[in-house]
Amino acid sequence: MLDIKNLKASVEGKDILKGLDLQVKAGEVHAIMGPNGSGKSTLSQVLAGRDTFQVDGGSVTWDGQDLLAMPIEERARAGLFLAFQYPVEIPGVSNAYFLKAAVNAIRKHRGLPEFDAMDFLTRVKAEMKAVGMKEEFLYRAVNEGFSGGEKKRNEVLQMALLEPRLAILDETDSGLDIDALKVVADGVNRLRSPDRALIVITHYQRLLDYIVPDHVHVLSQGRIVRSGGRELALELEEKGYGWIGDAGEIHAAPPAAGGAQ
Amino acid sequence: MSAVDTWVSAFHARSAQQPGAALPWLADLRRQAIYRFADEGWPTRRHPRWQHTSLAFMDQQDFAANAVAPDAAAALARLRGDDAGHWLVFVGGRFNAELSDIGALPAGVQLTSLADALDQHPEAVQAAFGSATDGDSPAALNLALATDGAWLRLPRGVALEAPVHLVFITNATDASQHLRNLIVAEANSEATIVEHYLGEGEATTLTTAATRLQVDADARITHLKLQQEAEPAIHLASINATQARGAHFASHSLSFGARLARNDIHTRFDGEGCDTLLNGLYHLDGRRHVDHHTSINHAQPRGNSREFYRGLLDGNSRGVFTGRIIVAKDAQRSDAMQRCDNLLLSRAAEADARPELEIYADDVKCAHGATVGQMDEDSLFYLQTRGLDDAHARRLLTYAFAAEALDRIALLPLRKQARAALMARLPGGELLEELL
Ligand SMILES: Nc1ncnc2c1ncn2[C@@H]1O[C@H](COP(=O)(O)OP(=O)(O)OP(=O)(O)O)[C@@H](O)[C@H]1O
Ligand SMILES: [Mg+2]
16 A cells, blocks of 8 residues: 655755655555654655655655655645644634545545535534544634644544545554554554555654554664564563664664764 | 926816815815915825835826726626615715715615715814824825715714715726715714725726714724726725714724725724724735834724734735724723734735834733735645636635635625625636636
8 A cells, every 4th residue: 555665855955755665555554663763753754745855765656656756745645644743823713614525625625525615514423423523613713722632533533434444643652542553443443454564653652552553663863773562562662762773784874963862 | 396296286276166165164174275285295105104115106107087988887787686775875075966876865864975074064064074294294295175974974873784885986087086084973883884995997097085084982883995996096984983981883994996905993992892804805916015014093992892803815916904003001901902814825026014013001912913924835735636727726825815805794785796806806716716
């Protein structure tokens, strides 16, 4: 489904992704862990099409197509979804309008009839109930004044409504209480199917108790330096990232500012 | 013959047919005003209040009536829908009784055309009329030439439930229209007055308008102006309010039309504990220019003022905002807040926002801020990752920026009308229709 080869990206002349490889097949769940500043959000933003990051090399293939050549909204319409680490507040736009515009943009692309106001409300209310959001959030401006946890729930709500084929969750679990974490996990698990895939970026093994990954990767200094099964996450939780460095793989990367702490 | 002389001769030619021409005080006042205008001419950049908007070009400017008049009845029907309310319609600067529907009024309320009011209660009109020295030279021209407008007098304690709508539509015979609206709100009265300026066509027309509001003790007056003149029109207007003790005045100025629009909006607190809101929104494109010159005079203690202006500037347009706040020496415990925010939708658009604070009291809260910025890239990206294309996302964010100004309009039907007017201007506004 997604094939990333030797991906290199920089911002303002600073190299962030330094030759990253990752393959995601339909039905799989991949977890990406890694120290702060290692490039996890950069990877997710590059995949979603953020143009502040310059792609300096490599390729990303999505269902045989060149993903990097697709406009942002085309990627979304083709089924790529990014739950933002820091969801954006948009004063003046009601969440209801935003959600409906998004759902209909994507339905239209899929050749489905657009929802009218009634159908949409029925659908969105059901999904809101599932993610534990009160109806009033429909009538508030997008993310404006939402608490950290409320913003994350709103991301999960969008994911549920848009039914993506590949969802990237960038620290959707950060800042969530235990109940909210379960809600997020349930939302994700409800979406799981053999033709969908997930990339879960997280710092905590906890989420992976609920969303069991097929593969766990460690991203450090702009590369995947280690891949394994779910036991890798447990090991990381226990030992931190330092031991990976000891294994010599980080040192194989060219020296750069920052790095694994 | 220079254009100033043209106006002076027009004045002499028309003065006998002006409403109230037989009233000596009014004839005098008009003469003083036209002399003042002839003497001062059009303001240029050298004038301290016109530094960003010169009217020097007016000397060469020809004005013409539009070849075809807008269908006033149809325009009114679109605007009015099924609103019951009080509707006064002026076509080409004159009251049109046929199109108007003043409706039922509480006892003692006077709501008529200014021409009728000059017949029926000339003394009261005289007291509210204003003087030839008010404002700058365009205001003097307005006083001299005004053919009509609205007269509203609210007796003590009376509240008008439904808004009073004043609709001004250009016609196919007059190259210019000059309107004067006088509003006297006695103590504890309450009303909302809406001015709509509508025009269509390719000709350069001139509108001058002056609205004067006397807001007596504890009265509550909301004034909303929706300027949607035709693209080539010139629109020069002033709104002057005086507030007595505890009076509340809200002004919403929405400027969407005309090639050049100038609004002078002033209020003065003549008693303690007054409250004012000046809210404004302008949308410009092409080479259009709009200038809001506002002032709030905290002449008495414990006044509260809130001022918010927002500009959406596209093409090569230019938006100017000046916000003068005066706090007199004895006006202790005044509280003033002012903001002007501009969103530039093109590289060539320009915004000027100038606060002018004159604070003479020491126990005062006064905050002001101005921003000029481009569309937020993070928001744009966020919307696009949800499947909205670039154009839709931009429109949505443009609308969202304006929505803050619209949301300050308390009466929902008016907010909706204002929204519809904005949507009609935004390219692809129909995509956002469901927001209504
Ligand atoms: N717009 C930008 N301008 C400059 N530097 C940037 C920009 N965006 C990201 N960076 C830098 O790129 C590096 C990688 O950032 P990124 O956000 O991808 O890290 P991350 O792995 O998601 O970290 P975290 O776990 O803290 O979320 C960091 O050093 C960051 O400071
Ligand atoms: Mg991150």
